[in-house]
Amino acid sequence: MNFASKILKKYSSISLMLRIFMGLMIGAALGIALPQWTGVAILGKIFVSALKGIAPVLVAVLVMSSVAKAGAGMGRRFTSLVIIYMLSTFIAAVCAVVGSFLFPVTLELAEAAQVDSNAGSLADVFANLLTSMVANPVSAIVNANYIAILFWSIVIGFSLKTMASKATVNVVHDLSSVVTRVVKWVIQFAPFGILGLVFTTVSESGLAVFSTYGHLLLLLVGCMLANAFIFNPLISFIMIRRNPYPLLFTCLKESGLQAFFTRSSAANIPINMALCKKLGLEEEFYSVSIPLGATINMDGAAVTITVFSLAVANTVGVEVSFVSALFLGIIATLGACGASGVAGGSLLLIPMACSFFGIPNDVAMQAVAIGFIVGVIQDSVETALNSSGDAFFTATAEYHDRKKKEKSQNLL
Numbered sequence: 420m421n422f423a424s425k426i427l428k429k430y431s432s433i434s435l436m437l438r439i440f441m442g443l444m445i446g447a448a449l450g451i452a453l454p455q456w457t458g459v460a461i462l463g464k465i466f467v468s469a470l471k472g473i474a475p476v477l478v479a480v481l482v483m484s485s486v487a488k489a490g491a492g493m494g495r496r497f498t499s500l501v502i503i504y505m506l507s508t509f510i511a512a513v514c515a516v517v518g519s520f521l522f523p524v525t526l527e528l529a530e531a532a533q534v535d536s537n538a539g540s541l542a543d544v545f546a547n548l549l550t551s552m553v554a555n556p557v558s559a560i561v562n563a564n565y566i567a568i569l570f571w572s573i574v575i576g577f578s579l580k581t582m583a584s585k586a587t588v589n590v591v592h593d594l595s596s597v598v599t600r601v602v603k604w605v606i607q608f609a610p611f612g613i614l615g616l617v618f619t620t621v622s623e624s625g626l627a628v629f630s631t632y633g634h635l636l637l638l639l640v641g642c643m644l645a646n647a648f649i650f651n652p653l654i655s656f657i658m659i660r661r662n663p664y665p666l667l668f669t670c671l672k673e674s675g676l677q678a679f680f681t682r683s684s685a686a687n688i689p690i691n692m693a694l695c696k697k698l699g700l701e702e703e704f705y706s707v708s709i710p711l712g713a714t715i716n717m718d719g720a721a722v723t724i725t726v727f728s729l730a731v732a733n734t735v736g737v738e739v740s741f742v743s744a745l746f747l748g749i750i751a752t753l754g755a756c757g758a759s760g761v762a763g764g765s766l767l768l769i770p771m772a773c774s775f776f777g778i779p780n781d782v783a784m785q786a787v788a789i790g791f792i793v794g795v796i797q798d799s800v801e802t803a804l805n806s807s808g809d810a811f812f813t814a815t816a817e818y819h820d821r822k823k824k825e826k827s828q829n830l831l
Contacts, residue, residue, distance in 0.1 A: 431607060439676065442610035443617050450621025460619040463680075466612020469605045470686040475560045477598050477689055479572050481706035484595040486576025487588045499658075500708055500816040504716040507654055507808065508755055511646045511718035512748035515725035518642045520741065524635050524730040526789055563685055569710055595706075602689040609677060609690075616680040632793045635730065639797050642722045643804045647671070651718070651808060658819040666814055670694065675807035679799045684713040687806040694810050705813050712809030717755035719801025720765035723790070724751040728772040731786045737776050750775055765801065766790040 430438075449459055552570045559567035579588055648667075655663035673694045678687040688709055695705035725748060732739050739747075754768045766787050773783035790797065 438610035439613050442612075442614035443680075446614035446617030447621050449614075450618045454622035456618075457622075460615050460622075462611045463613070463615025463617075463619055466605075466608060466615065467681050467683065467686050469608075469612075470681065470689060471563060471683065473598070473602055473605060474685055474688045475563045475568055477595075477602055477692070478706075478710045479556075479560055479568050480591065480595040480598050481692070481702070482569060482572035482710065483576040483579065484588075484592045484703075484706070486573050486703075486707070487579035487591060496704060496816055496820045497708070497711075499819060500711075500812060501715070503654060503658070503812045503816060504712060505752065507646070507651055507812065508715075508717050508721045509748065509752045510650045510654075511642070512721040512725050512751040512755075513745065514645055514650065515642045515722040515751075516729070516741070516744040516748050518638055518645075519726055519729040519733075520744065522634075522638055523733050524638055524726070525734045526635070526730050526786060569707070569714070573707070599692070603693065606690060606693060613677065613680050632789065635726075635789075636793055636796055639722060639726050639793075640800050642726065643719050643800050646718050646722070647675075647804050647807070651811060655811065655815040658815050659822060663811075663815070666698075667811055669698070670807040670811040670814075671803070673697075674810050675803040678806035679803040682794075682798050682802045684802055684806045684809070687802070688713055691806060691810045691813075695813055698810075698814055700814060700817050704817060705810075708813040708816070709809050712813065713806070716809050716812065717765070717805055718808055719804040720755035720768070721748070721751045723765045723797060723801055724754060724768050724772050727766075727769045727786045727790060728776070728778075728783075731769075731773050731778055731783055732776050735778060735782060737778065739776060743776075747772060747775055766794070766798075 446459070449456060551564055552567055554564055554567040556567060556571040558564070559571065579591060652663040652667055655666070674687060674691050677690050678684065681687055691709045691712075692705060695709065696702065725744075728747060728751070729739060729744060750772055751768075754771055755765065769786050769790065770780050770783035773786070774780070
């Protein structure tokens, strides 16, 4: 064994979380002491780019393989999971409504912000979703269009299940194993990526963002933390009837921490899949549920859309009743499902929600601009909540299904 192999083996033998923590500390120290070392930031860009590059391929082959080999009972489990995802997102929106009424926020709005938005109306959002779903499957992988990737992978998977030989299905399964191995190699370099990402955040923004928009950030982060530590565990407890916090803390530690710095649910898909495997979940289930969650499990996005919309309404003097705000929560829930799985995706849906109160687009876009300013904190917490929730609720749905099966067997 040569010297390089020994170093790599020694590096791999150290706990990944310990390595990530060391990378985090080193990145923060360099960002404070040597912010001029801008070259360090390339480590973060390479890591996120690698995850984003391999994630669409991983999702495509895993979903095809899983659907082709899926057994009975998957449909019932997915139904439960979709209900959980949507319920959690709606509760997050309601939490944001209550928080905004208890602790109202106003914004400093001046000139109309020059930010391009394609959000439009709620109908436009869903029209775009349906159009994206049937996009060219090759371009979907190239452009990381997960709606289309899920749609075509499920269709092809069903075709393999009904028409292909067992040997062909095994080839697809072997391909998914190969891509999964590549993902594991990429994740091994997460500490260097986190180092670069933390350096960028600390060197560019520091703590100045808290002084100008502290009240807004406290409301956003407070609502998100309430969902992460109170409402999501409550949903899980109702489903599985056991203490959900050990599972929650595992998901936050191994998924939420990295999502906080990558700020991309899409980039965190491989990490969530590795976590689900570590939790002993069924691959044919989580290989579909995780990318699905990255698309529709958007608690943080619902909070962001709701809080910003009500803040704009407060600022321009629009009277909003609590009932109207709850309708906004429904709009935010549905709109959040169309939020992109990349950094800042939820912000561009704020104008859509503001239009519900008759607020002009040029005014709403100023809130979007503020969102990008506070996004270094808001989007990081939002993504950590969303992405860790994907793994948390996937495990909840599977544990719930196992419990029902055990109960049925005991009755027999």
